[in-house]
């Protein structure tokens with residue numbers, strides 16, 4: 363399930379989702395911002411599949427690291443993980459958004475992006 367799968371993430375993003383300022387971005391209080399952005403939900407699936415590298419800014423702090431992709435996980439596992447990070451640490455799915463499904467992940471898997479392309483695609487979300 364999602365909580366067990368999150369063990370693969372917590373070494374960087376921490377068990378409480380707070381990340382490490384300036385090194386690993388927070389997921390607590392931040393995943394809902396991604397989901398609320400236009401295109402953010404689809405982009406979040408792509409990030410989990412393909413990872414990301416290059417400079418980003420989260421809540422006014424800069425990061426310039428490498429996030430691995432997790433395409434070795436199944437569609438159902440990635441959906442469970444996405445639902446976990448969307449509902450932990452006070453995070454909630456934005457109003458009107460339903461839980462992630464395996465089919466939704468499957469639809470993105472066909473695309474094959476590089477980690478740099480995921481960073482490029484992030485710019486369109488307008489996150490600050």
Ligand code: HEM
Nearest residue numbers: 370371374386387414415416417418420425426427428429
């Ligand atoms: C970025 C989730 C595993 C390092 C992110 C972001 C999310 C996320 C949602 C995007 C933040 C944003 O762009 O606003 C996850 C999940 C993981 C995972 C769910 C487990 C499946 C890891 C691991 C590492 C890591 C294991 C360290 C080896 C990073 C870094 C960034 C990032 C450095 C920023 C990348 C950049 O600067 O371009 N992660 N992550 N993540 N993650 Fe992870």
